[in-house]
Amino acid sequence: MLRWIVLLVFFATYAFVAAFARHRAKGVWIGVGALVLARLLLPGQDAEGVLSPRGIVFDAINWNVLGLLAGAMLIADLFADSRVPSMLANWATHYFRSTRLVMLAICGLAGFISIFMDNVTTVLIVAPVALAVARNAGVSPVPLMVGIAICANLQGAATLIGDPPSMLLAASFRMTFNDFFVHQGRPSLFFAMQVGAVAGGLVLLFVFRRAKSAPPRMPAEPVTTWTPTVFLSVMVAFLASASWIDPDFRWLAGTGTLTLGLIALLWGVWRHRPGIWKLLTRYDLPTILFLAGVFVMAYAMQGFGWVDATARGVIGLVGGSRVGAFLTLVFASLVLSAFIDNVAYVAVMLPAAKAIADATGGGAFLYAAGLLIGACLGGNMTPIGAACCVVSVGTLRREGHHVSFWQFARIGIPFSIAATAAGSLFVLAFWR
Incomplete structure (x- = not known):
């Protein structure tokens, strides 16, 4: 009976997270509490101790990933506050001959920044410049703000530190920072995402086609300090070299990044920054906290056999076809992630990707890469699919521009389909 309770609680938690995204951390830990309580009321049905205190603390939660995320967010916040990103955005407005190219450059800059910091912060950083460009050029800011959000979301999956789903993949496959560029001697996710970005960029170029006027000149903002940029550079260099000491991505990345983040925070306090x-x-x-809870929920789903059941369902649908299984994972992830949280989805489906690989004889990374591409880009299809999309629409609303579901989807859906198709074909070409 406990096995079925795990499934029921998982779907109930998923529904809560989808309906009340602002309270997703509370929702997932209420779900974890319900599972622990059910285990206590039904003794003997958790023989392997999946939901025991030891199982939760030492087996379910990946502390290395949490340390990496916690430290990277500290450095990212300091970097955002240094005005370096705003300086880069202002620079973009001075080096292009048409507003359309400036808009595309700002979207590209948002994607670049999102490689190193979370998508929501990226949107908040770039939004003021984007709104000013649109206002001074006399064009609607809606396409540009949507473009910023979906480009940030795409590039967040390109590296280890860009987005929680990437960290989940790294933890599951023991991937280092460098493995996102070259893995097992073959081009990895970073290059797949760049191929997707080019395809998506062509879509945005078409969306921006009417903005042909000369670009407005924006006043330069002075940088307050370059020190956070140094911290960010040190973090990237550290993660790139950490694989020499910790090739299995078990402890060093999280410990080192969290330590560096705390040092950066102490610098901020010492400097008495306003x-x-x-x-x-x-x-x-x-x-x-949400990610920690997701680890527990995903571990419970795996420990009680539901991940294997999902894998068997996919295999039953496509038979032994590697390409069929890959495309099924990509398509399902793309559609589902347009409406549900992709962190929990990826956490549960990564073990399923491994099980599918065992059954079809293909490499597990092929399916995991397809899963990540579909799950991350699916969030770009709707205004509720990713947190950065929600923030972008909210920013527009505060500026007096109310964006409907279909206004967003008209840009997000073709962008996502083009980027997903291009990135998936790249992965198939090198990993089939």
């Missing part, structure tokens, strides 16, 4: 306490109050602790 707004340092405001920065601390906006620190995204709920995301860390």
Whole structure:
């Protein structure tokens, strides 16, 4: 009976997270609490201790990933507050001959920044410049703000530190920072995402086709400090070299990044920067708590056999076809992630990708890469599919521009389909 309770609680938690995204951390831990309570009321039905305190603390939760996320977010917040990203955005407005190209460059910049920091922060950083460009050029800011959000979401999956689903993949496959560029001697996810970005960029170029006027000139914003940029550079260099000491991605990345983040925070406090306490109050602790809870829920789904059942369902649908299984995973992930949280989805489906690989004889990374591409880009299809899309629409609403579901989808769906198709074909070409 406990096995069925795990499934029921999982779907109930998923529904809560989808309906009340602002309270997703509370929702997932209520779900974990319900599972632990059910285990106590039904003794003997968890023989392997999946939901025991030891199982939760030492087996389910990946502390390396949590440390990596916690430290990276500290450095990212300090970097955002240094005005370096705003300087880069202002620079983009001075080097292109048409507003359309400036808009595309701003979207590209949002994608670049999102490689190193979370998508929501990226949108908040770039949004003021984007709104000013649209206002001064006399064009609607809606396409540009949507473009910023979906480009940030795409590039977040390109590296280990860009997005929680990438961290989940790294933890599951023991991938280092460098493995996102070259894995087992073959081009990896970073290049797949760049191929997808080119395809998506062509879609945006068509969306921006009417903005042909000369670009507006934006006043340059002075950089307050370059030190957070140094911290960010050190973090990237550290993660790129950490695989020499910890090739299995077990402890060093999280420990080192968290330590560096705390050093950066101490620097901020020591410097008495204006707004340092405001920065601390906006620190995204709920995301860390949510991810920890997702680890427990996913471990329970795997421990009680539901991941294997999902894999058998996919195999039964496509038979032994590797390409069929890959495309099924990509398509299902693309559609489902347009409406549900992709972190929990990826956490549960990564073990299923391995099980599918065992059954079809293909490499597990092929299916995991397809899963990640579909899950991350699916969030771009709707205004509720990813947190950065929600923030982008909210920013537009505060500016007096109300974006309907279909206004967003008209840009997000073709962008997602083009980027997913291109990235998936790239993965198939090298990993089939």
